[in-house]
Amino acid sequence: MEKGHATVTPPRAGEAGSTVTIGAGLVVGRVGYGAMKLTGSHIWGDYPDREGGIALLREAVDAGITFIDTADVYGPHSNEILIHDALYPYPDGLVIATKGGFVRGGYDYSTLDAVGNRNYLRQSAQMSARRLGVEQIGLYYLHSGRATDVPFEDQVATLAELREQGLIANIGLSNVTLDQFHTARAIVGIAAVTAHYNPAVRIGAGLLDAAEKTGAVFSPWHPVTVTETGDSHVTEVLEPMARQHGATIPQIALAWQLHRSPASLPIPGTTSPFHLRENLAAQAIRLTPAEVQAITDLAPES
Numbered sequence: 001m002e003k004g005h006a007t008v009t010p011p012r013a014g015e016a017g018s019t020v021t022i023g024a025g026l027v028v029g030r031v032g033y034g035a036m037k038l039t040g041s042h043i044w045g046d047y048p049d050r051e052g053g054i055a056l057l058r059e060a061v062d063a064g065i066t067f068i069d070t071a072d073v074y075g076p077h078s079n080e081i082l083i084h085d086a087l088y089p090y091p092d093g094l095v096i097a098t099k100g101g102f103v104r105g106g107y108d109y110s111t112l113d114a115v116g117n118r119n120y121l122r123q124s125a126q127m128s129a130r131r132l133g134v135e136q137i138g139l140y141y142l143h144s145g146r147a148t149d150v151p152f153e154d155q156v157a158t159l160a161e162l163r164e165q166g167l168i169a170n171i172g173l174s175n176v177t178l179d180q181f182h183t184a185r186a187i188v189g190i191a192a193v194t195a196h197y198n199p200a201v202r203i204g205a206g207l208l209d210a211a212e213k214t215g216a217v218f219s220p221w222h223p224v225t226v227t228e229t230g231d232s233h234v235t236e237v238l239e240p241m242a243r244q245h246g247a248t249i250p251q252i253a254l255a256w257q258l259h260r261s262p263a264s265l266p267i268p269g270t271t272s273p274f275h276l277r278e279n280l281a282a283q284a285i286r287l288t289p290a291e292v293q294a295i296t297d298l299a300p301e302s
Contacts, residue, residue: 018258018283020265022217023170023191026095026138030258031283032067032219033060033276034269038082039075044107046078052271057086059273061094063280069219069267071099071143072128073112080131088133096132097192099143099174100124101155116147116155125162139192140168142184145176152180153187160188178206185214192217192265198225199253200234205301211263223257223266224250224279234298241295245285251278255285256295 018030038047038056047053060068070079080098087094100121105111115121121142129137142159145152159171172192173184184190193211195204197220204220211218226234226249238249245252250268257266268279287295 020217020263022095022139022265023189026170026191027093028067028095028265029064029280029283030265031065031254031279032069032265032267033065034267035068035070035079035083036074037269037271039079042107042109043074044104045075047082050082053082054086056271056273056276057083060276061087061091063277065276065280066093067095067097067265067267069097071102071141072124072131073099073102073104073143076104077127077131080128084131084133090134095138096134097139097141097172098128098132098137099141099172100128101143101147114144114147116150116152116158118150118154118158121155121158122162125159125167129167136166137168139170139172141172141174141192141194142176143174145173145180153183156184156187163188176207178210181207181210190214190216192219194219194221196221197257198222198228199238199256199295199298200226200229200231202299202301208261208263212261216263217265218261218263219265219267220257224253224268226250226253229299237294237298241287241291245287247282247285248278250275251282251285252287252295254279254282255287256292258283259287259292260296 019027020030021027038053040046070083101114103113103115125140142155162168163171170191171188173181173190174194181193193207193216195207197204208218238252241252242249254266257264270276
């Protein structure tokens with residue numbers, strides 16, 4: 001059983017340059033960029049402001065983003081193409097993570113399904129590499145553990161084979177259960193896992209704990225969202241902290257993610273250059289231990 005190799009340089013007050021290491025030597029900043037919003041409505045089709053999307057991606061890299069998260073199902077395909085067209089040839093140190101395993105038959109979300117067929121997953125990874133213009137994908141996720149056409153173990157084995165062949169450097173998991181995470185680790189090293197986790201919702205708490213124990217990086221979904229449950233209490237707790245630190249509530253939520261775990265690599269998405277820079281600035285916010293605990297206590301983690 002392989003163990004991950006995530007290591008973290010922790011942030012210090014006023015410092016936005018801390019890093020986390022994914023797998024075998026991919027060093028990236030603690031705050032990445034989730035590119036999913038750079039698509040059409042319902043994550044379907046091209047982003048309507050193509051030039052604006054290209055400008056935003058370039059600004060993200062110029063501002064210090066070194067980790068961009070995408071997937072072949074975003075668009076589908078158009079998100080990867082936009083990233084390529086905006087940033088290729090890629091600057092040194094930029095890591096682009098993508099995912100495969102979902103299919104979508106149309107605009108409606110009801111057409112979304114998961115496929116684990118070996119040749120489909122191989123094709124997905126190869127086509128993502130082609131769209132991104134790379135010979136090797138730095139981090140490639142199995143996008144779903146829900147496919148029923150092939151046993152989960154066989155799907156992970158397909159990614160292990162692709163890693164052995166050099167098409168992907170590191171393997172990640174998305175939309176998986178805790179049991180599936182441990183099953184996958186018995187087959188191949190898992191460098192990263194994504195799950196739903198923020199001040200209001202802690203569905204991914206078990207996977208965060210597992211990531212910490214095994215050296216994997218944890219990328220929380222919707223990392224700055226505080227209103228998902230409809231409970232105003234979350235906002236009531238974060239609002240005075242935001243005033244104290246001269247920050248916004250989303251910045252406090254993001255700072256909490258970084259304080260909560262050394263394995264955390266949040267990937268907030270935005271189409272706003274201003275919010276992009278706000279997200280990066282959140283790295284410099286130093287919450288007190290009492291503030292971190294107060295946010296942690298807002299939702300159960302079991």
